[in-house]
Amino acid sequence: MIINGILWSFIRRWYGGLFDEYKGLGNRGIQTVVMITSIFFILLGQTSWWSALLLSIWIQFQFWSRAVGEILDCGRSSSQNAESYNRWFRIPLDWVYDKLGKIKYMGLYDWWYMWLRYTLPMSVPAIVLQNWSFIAIGLMSSPIYYGAWYVFDKFPKMWNGPAWLAQPKNLAEIIYGFVFGALIYQN
Helix, strand or coil, X not given: CHHHHHHHHHHHXXXXXXXXXXXXXXXXXXXXXXXXXXXXXXXXXXXXXXXXXXXXXXXXXXXXXCCCHHHHHCCCCCCCCHHHCCCCCHHHHHHHHHHHCCCCCCCCHHHHHHHHHHXXXXXXXXXXXXXXXXXXXXXXXXXXXXXXXXXXXXXXXXXXXXXXXXXXXXXXXXXXXXXXXXXXXXX
């Protein structure tokens, strides 16, 4: 479980741009094949090969590959608008914010958007495999990304660290990769 968590820390950070300056290692196709294959072999022990393959593809393209962009600033921007949040789950979230009379696209809006963005895709493997660890993986997104910003706010010298770590997003990718790898493997 721990080894898989460490492996996924690396894989997630790699997918987040760790080797983008290298033509081969920065290739999204290669990264995608590695991620799908890694997920497949873990899920293969939990279900049939065809179900493991379909779920691996689903997790890759609905959980990992969906753009996150604007939400990674964790509510720090005041210039974001509806186009910055271009996924369908913005619609119910906007509706709730309108009903509550809250200002959208700033502050804690990113927290709730991130929860929806990462948790809803994981409901499919959670239901299919009857394993709620997948929901836990999704729910950990906001605490991890917001927590990374908290650490960088608390220790500003981290901005001067090595390039692979010198942004809150990078730290969050490492931690979130570990959580994903550990929880998906423990089943």
